[in-house]
Amino acid sequence: MAEALSSDKITQELTKVTGWSLANDAKSISKKFQFKDFREAFSFMTACALWAEKADHHPDWSNVYNRVDVTLSTHDAGGVTEKDIAFAAYMDEITA
Numbered sequence: 001m002a003e004a005l006s007s008d009k010i011t012q013e014l015t016k017v018t019g020w021s022l023a024n025d026a027k028s029i030s031k032k033f034q035f036k037d038f039r040e041a042f043s044f045m046t047a048c049a050l051w052a053e054k055a056d057h058h059p060d061w062s063n064v065y066n067r068v069d070v071t072l073s074t075h076d077a078g079g080v081t082e083k084d085i086a087f088a089a090y091m092d093e094i095t096a
Protein backbone atom coordinates (compact mmCIF):
# COMPACT_ATOMS: atom_id res chain seq x y z
CA MET A 1 0.00 0.00 0.00
CA ALA A 2 1.19 3.54 -0.76
CA GLU A 3 2.54 5.51 2.18
CA ALA A 4 1.14 8.85 3.31
CA LEU A 5 3.33 11.76 2.22
CA SER A 6 4.77 14.25 4.70
CA SER A 7 3.26 17.73 4.66
CA ASP A 8 6.50 19.09 3.14
CA LYS A 9 6.31 16.54 0.36
CA ILE A 10 2.62 17.30 -0.26
CA THR A 11 3.38 21.03 -0.48
CA GLN A 12 6.07 20.22 -3.03
CA GLU A 13 3.70 17.96 -5.00
CA LEU A 14 0.99 20.64 -4.97
CA THR A 15 3.23 22.88 -7.10
CA LYS A 16 2.50 20.43 -9.96
CA VAL A 17 -1.27 20.92 -9.78
CA THR A 18 -3.51 23.99 -9.82
CA GLY A 19 -5.66 25.40 -7.03
CA TRP A 20 -5.33 22.52 -4.58
CA SER A 21 -4.62 23.15 -0.91
CA LEU A 22 -3.57 21.15 2.04
CA ALA A 23 -6.54 20.45 4.33
CA ASN A 24 -7.50 18.56 7.44
CA ASP A 25 -4.13 18.82 9.20
CA ALA A 26 -2.23 17.63 6.07
CA LYS A 27 -4.40 14.49 5.93
CA SER A 28 -6.05 15.55 2.68
CA ILE A 29 -6.02 18.00 -0.21
CA SER A 30 -9.01 19.95 -1.43
CA LYS A 31 -10.26 22.13 -4.24
CA LYS A 32 -13.58 23.79 -5.06
CA PHE A 33 -14.66 23.46 -8.68
CA GLN A 34 -17.28 25.66 -10.27
CA PHE A 35 -19.03 24.96 -13.58
CA LYS A 36 -21.50 26.67 -15.89
CA ASP A 37 -24.41 24.59 -14.67
CA PHE A 38 -25.41 21.25 -13.12
CA ARG A 39 -24.97 19.38 -16.38
CA GLU A 40 -21.29 20.36 -16.56
CA ALA A 41 -20.72 19.65 -12.88
CA PHE A 42 -22.26 16.23 -13.26
CA SER A 43 -20.26 15.44 -16.43
CA PHE A 44 -17.12 16.21 -14.42
CA MET A 45 -18.30 13.91 -11.64
CA THR A 46 -19.07 11.16 -14.13
CA ALA A 47 -15.57 11.32 -15.64
CA CYS A 48 -14.08 11.29 -12.12
CA ALA A 49 -16.26 8.34 -11.13
CA LEU A 50 -14.90 6.31 -14.05
CA TRP A 51 -11.31 7.24 -13.11
CA ALA A 52 -12.06 6.35 -9.50
CA GLU A 53 -13.44 2.92 -10.34
CA LYS A 54 -10.50 2.14 -12.60
CA ALA A 55 -7.97 3.21 -9.96
CA ASP A 56 -10.02 1.90 -7.02
CA HIS A 57 -9.47 5.31 -5.49
CA HIS A 58 -12.47 7.47 -4.66
CA PRO A 59 -13.09 11.12 -3.92
CA ASP A 60 -14.84 12.64 -0.92
CA TRP A 61 -16.98 15.32 -2.49
CA SER A 62 -20.18 17.28 -2.40
CA ASN A 63 -22.18 18.84 -5.16
CA VAL A 64 -24.58 21.75 -5.10
CA TYR A 65 -25.92 22.67 -8.54
CA ASN A 66 -22.82 23.92 -10.44
CA ARG A 67 -20.29 23.47 -7.65
CA VAL A 68 -18.29 20.40 -6.68
CA ASP A 69 -16.16 20.56 -3.54
CA VAL A 70 -13.54 17.83 -3.63
CA THR A 71 -11.38 16.40 -0.87
CA LEU A 72 -8.83 13.74 -1.69
CA SER A 73 -7.09 11.43 0.73
CA THR A 74 -6.05 7.82 0.87
CA HIS A 75 -8.18 6.42 3.66
CA ASP A 76 -6.18 3.20 3.92
CA ALA A 77 -2.96 5.21 4.43
CA GLY A 78 -4.51 7.84 6.71
CA GLY A 79 -3.23 10.69 4.59
CA VAL A 80 -2.27 11.97 1.16
CA THR A 81 -0.46 9.63 -1.24
CA GLU A 82 0.72 9.85 -4.85
CA LYS A 83 -2.69 8.44 -5.84
CA ASP A 84 -4.34 11.63 -4.59
CA ILE A 85 -1.87 13.80 -6.48
CA ALA A 86 -2.56 11.76 -9.64
CA PHE A 87 -6.33 12.16 -9.15
CA ALA A 88 -5.93 15.91 -8.58
CA ALA A 89 -3.86 16.17 -11.78
CA TYR A 90 -6.58 14.27 -13.68
CA MET A 91 -9.30 16.60 -12.39
CA ASP A 92 -7.22 19.62 -13.43
CA GLU A 93 -6.59 18.13 -16.84
CA ILE A 94 -10.28 17.56 -17.62
CA THR A 95 -11.26 21.03 -16.40
CA ALA A 96 -8.40 22.94 -18.07
Ligand code: H2B
Nearest residue numbers: 056057058059073074075076077
Ligand atom coordinates in the same frame (compact mmCIF):
# COMPACT_ATOMS: atom_id res chain seq x y z
N1 H2B B 1 -10.46 5.50 -1.99
C1 H2B B 1 -9.71 6.30 -1.27
N2 H2B B 1 -9.75 7.62 -1.49
N3 H2B B 1 -8.92 5.82 -0.31
C2 H2B B 1 -8.84 4.53 -0.03
O1 H2B B 1 -8.09 4.13 0.87
C3 H2B B 1 -9.64 3.65 -0.81
C4 H2B B 1 -10.47 4.18 -1.81
N4 H2B B 1 -9.60 2.34 -0.62
N5 H2B B 1 -11.27 3.39 -2.51
C5 H2B B 1 -10.24 1.40 -1.49
C6 H2B B 1 -11.44 1.98 -2.20
C7 H2B B 1 -10.56 0.16 -0.68
O2 H2B B 1 -11.48 0.46 0.33
C8 H2B B 1 -11.07 -0.98 -1.52
C9 H2B B 1 -11.48 -2.15 -0.67
O3 H2B B 1 -10.05 -1.36 -2.40
